[in-house]
Amino acid sequence: MPAATSPGDSVPANPLPASSRFLLLALAAAILFLGAIRQGDLAGYDDALYSTEAKGIVQTGDWLTPKTRGMPALEHPPLFVWTQAVFLKTFGISDAVAKLPSALSAIGIVMLVYWLARRLLQDALAASVAMFAMLVTPYFIKYADHAMTDVPTTLLFVCAICAWMLADSDGEEALSSDARWYLVAGAFTALALMVRGLIGLGLPVIFALHSIAARRKPRWSYLIAGLVIAFAPIVLWYAFLLQRNGNYFVGMHEGWLNREVFGALSPPWRRYTGAPEYAWMLMKSYWPWLPATVGGIVVVYREGYREAYREVDRERRRQLLVLLAWAGTVFLLCAAAKSRVLRYMLPAYPAFAILAAIAIMKWTPRRVVDRVMQGAPLAALLAAIGIVLWMPPTWHAKETRAIAQAHSHILPVGEMVGFYDKGDPRYDETNELEWYGTNVPFILLSRDELEEALNDPLIRVFVTDQATYRRRIQQLPHHVIAQSGHLISAQLNPR
Numbered sequence: 302m303p304a305a306t307s308p309g310d311s312v313p314a315n316p317l318p319a320s321s322r323f324l325l326l327a328l329a330a331a332i333l334f335l336g337a338i339r340q341g342d343l344a345g346y347d348d349a350l351y352s353t354e355a356k357g358i359v360q361t362g363d364w365l366t367p368k369t370r371g372m373p374a375l376e377h378p379p380l381f382v383w384t385q386a387v388f389l390k391t392f393g394i395s396d397a398v399a400k401l402p403s404a405l406s407a408i409g410i411v412m413l414v415y416w417l418a419r420r421l422l423q424d425a426l427a428a429s430v431a432m433f434a435m436l437v438t439p440y441f442i443k444y445a446d447h448a449m450t451d452v453p454t455t456l457l458f459v460c461a462i463c464a465w466m467l468a469d470s471d472g473e474e475a476l477s478s479d480a481r482w483y484l485v486a487g488a489f490t491a492l493a494l495m496v497r498g499l500i501g502l503g504l505p506v507i508f509a510l511h512s513i514a515a516r517r518k519p520r521w522s523y524l525i526a527g528l529v530i531a532f533a534p535i536v537l538w539y540a541f542l543l544q545r546n547g548n549y550f551v552g553m554h555e556g557w558l559n560r561e562v563f564g565a566l567s568p569p570w571r572r573y574t575g576a577p578e579y580a581w582m583l584m585k586s587y588w589p590w591l592p593a594t595v596g597g598i599v600v601v602y603r604e605g606y607r608e609a610y611r612e613v614d615r616e617r618r619r620q621l622l623v624l625l626a627w628a629g630t631v632f633l634l635c636a637a638a639k640s641r642v643l644r645y646m647l648p649a650y651p652a653f654a655i656l657a658a659i660a661i662m663k664w665t666p667r668r669v670v671d672r673v674m675q676g677a678p679l680a681a682l683l684a685a686i687g688i689v690l691w692m693p694p695t696w697h698a699k700e701t702r703a704i705a706q707a708h709s710h711i712l713p714v715g716e717m718v719g720f721y722d723k724g725d726p727r728y729d730e731t732n733e734l735e736w737y738g739t740n741v742p743f744i745l746l747s748r749d750e751l752e753e754a755l756n757d758p759l760i761r762v763f764v765t766d767q768a769t770y771r772r773r774i775q776q777l778p779h780h781v782i783a784q785s786g787h788l789i790s791a792q793l794n795p796r
Contacts, residue, residue: 317675319425323415325678326432329685330411333436336689337446338400344697345729348448349736350374352399355385356736359394365541370731371717371741375542375550376557378535380495381450399448406456407445410651411436413459418655420466421621424662429674431658434590435651436681444644451647454497458648461489461504462627469517469620480520487527494535499562499638500648503630505531510626515619561640575636582643590657597656600663601625621659627652698733700786704764705738707783707790712762714739719754719763721745722788730788734764755793764790 343349354367354374367374367382374382384402392398414435419428435441444451468482486508494501505528512519542550558564566572583591601621631649635641661670708718720731720742731742743760745751751773754760762782765774770789778794 316671317678319429322425322429322674322678323412323432325682326415326429326436327408327412329678329682330408330436332682332689333442333685334404334407334445336685337442337692338397338404340689340692340694341446342396342694342696342698342702343399343448343733343736345701345727345731345733347450348399349698349729349732351382351385351450352389352396352448353732353736354382355389355399356394358382358386359390365545370735370743373546373549373553375546375553377450378495378498378538380492381453381497384453385448396448400446403445403447403449403452406453407441409456410441410452410459413456413463414651414654417459417463417466417651418658420463421624421655422659422662423617426667426671426674427658427662429678430661430670431655433674433677433681434593434657435654437684438587438590438650438654440586440643441647441650444647449644450497451644454493454500455648455650457489457493457496457501458504458627458631459651461486461493462507462623462651464489465508465511466620466623468519468523480523483519483523483527484530485527487530490527490531491534494531495538498535500631500634500645501535503634503648506630506634507623507626510630511623514622514626562638564639566639575638575641576632578641579632579636579643579646582641583646586643587653590653593657593660594653596660596664597658598625598628600659601656624652624656628656698737700788701730701733702737703785704783704788704790705734705736705740708734708762709739711782712740715741716762717741717743717760718790719743719745719751719760721751721754721763721765721769723766723769724748761795762790762792764788 343352350369353369357368358364364379364383364386367379381402385399388398388401392401411432415428415432418431419425422428441452464482464486468480468486486504490501490504493504511517587594601624628649631646631652635645638645712718718734718740720727720734721744722730724745724747726744726746728744731744734740734742740762742764743754745754751765751769754763755773755777763774766787767789770791774789774791774793779791780794782790782792784790
């Protein structure tokens with residue numbers, strides 16, 4: 302149903318068709334996200350971690366036990382790593398290919414935000430505004446260039462919500478609905494759980510809250526089947542890991558949950574500050590769309606969008622409540638966890654973009670929005686080209702990449718390398734060494750562990766910070782393999 306126009310809302314001469322706006326914004330997304338992945342390297346924590354696991358799958362053919370530092374990596378579900386492995390096996394092992402799943406996911410998100418906004422709002426112009434807001438959100442752009450699970454999980458959230466809306470059997474679109482879309486929503490929920498684990502639990506919560514708020518009357522047989530589809534893969538995967546790895550899997554997973562989700566915080570009162578912390582992070586970073594998004598939340602909650610779209614019936618307005626359930630559920634799930642990082646909230650960003658479009662369309666004259674959206678898609682396209690051509694790359698692994706490449710020239714593949722950097726838990730540097738090299742780093746977290754490793758005949762190569770090299774390695778018989786930045790690689794001579 303088209304939006305009602307206000308008196309004086311004139312249509313610009315030679316308006317840009319909705320299809321052209323969509324195509325220009327989609328092209329801008331493709332250029333921006335695919336062009337950006339050719340620049341820079343992989344950051345050491347999640348990027349190089351996942352990519353190393355995927356590289357190992359390609360090299361060993363073992364799809365059921367991804368490994369890092371020679372040990373099974375059992376802390377997270379494997380679907381993202383499997384996806385990376387497919388791309389690396391198809392296109393070759395490189396930084397750009399490792400980031401390709403995130404880039405493709407980002408393009409899909411931008412396009413699906415348009416589709417979902419148009420279905421919810423019944424307005425192509427408002428859908429274009431939501432698509433534009435999603436495309437030019439700086440924080441989203443940043444993580445579309447990372448080999449991490451956040452953007453792919455966001456795509457799966459959008460796909461699941463779209464399927465959920467297609468399964469709607471209420472209102473005037475009943476003839477076009479199909480309860481089998483509940484099965485599709487369940488399938489995308491299963492994929493989200495297999496990519497990111499706990500955050501995927503937000504999707505069933507969103508569906509439940511929306512069903513209650515919108516007074517939905519689902520086909521229970523399909524809805525229950527969708528729930529079975531959603532949870533069966535993750536349950537079977539963890540059952541397999543438990544059967545294969547036993548107590549090792551339990552210990553690893555308990556340790557991860559303690560570090561990231563349920564563990565104690567210091568000071569203890571920080572357990573209750575998750576929501577204010579995330580609100581503060583959004584206030585600092587979600588610009589320029591934060592005011593409009595907050596306004597959209599107010600509009601949907603208090604007015605049901607009835608003032609801007611008088612012809613929209615009550616059932617249509619209720620469907621907009623899915624946006625509040627979506628944004629609120631992700632926010633609260635993130636706030637309840639121990640680890641607080643804003644990128645964990647990316648699955649809510651498509652809802653934020655649509656809410657921003659709702660507020661913009663309500664409080665800005667339609668003719669103004671229409672005129673702005675005549676030029677915004679082309680401006681976005683030109684900006685994407687400029688960013689890809691002239692934005693300087695960011696290098697995260699200069700030091701470790703140089704050392705890893707030096708190792709690859711002289712050390713046997715798979716040789717263990719001791720790593721000690723002032724006793725700090727620099728898993729980022731060991732992940733980078735493994736991704737860019739052919740050896741297995743063994744991280745040492747104390748001087749006692751370093752001393753023990755120096756006496757281990759199986760470890761003859763050590764990468765250390767310069768102070769440790771001077772204090773402990775320099776007086777031993779050795780030769781230096783490489784020095785890069787603050788790190789030195791030395792091979793001890795046989796005794």
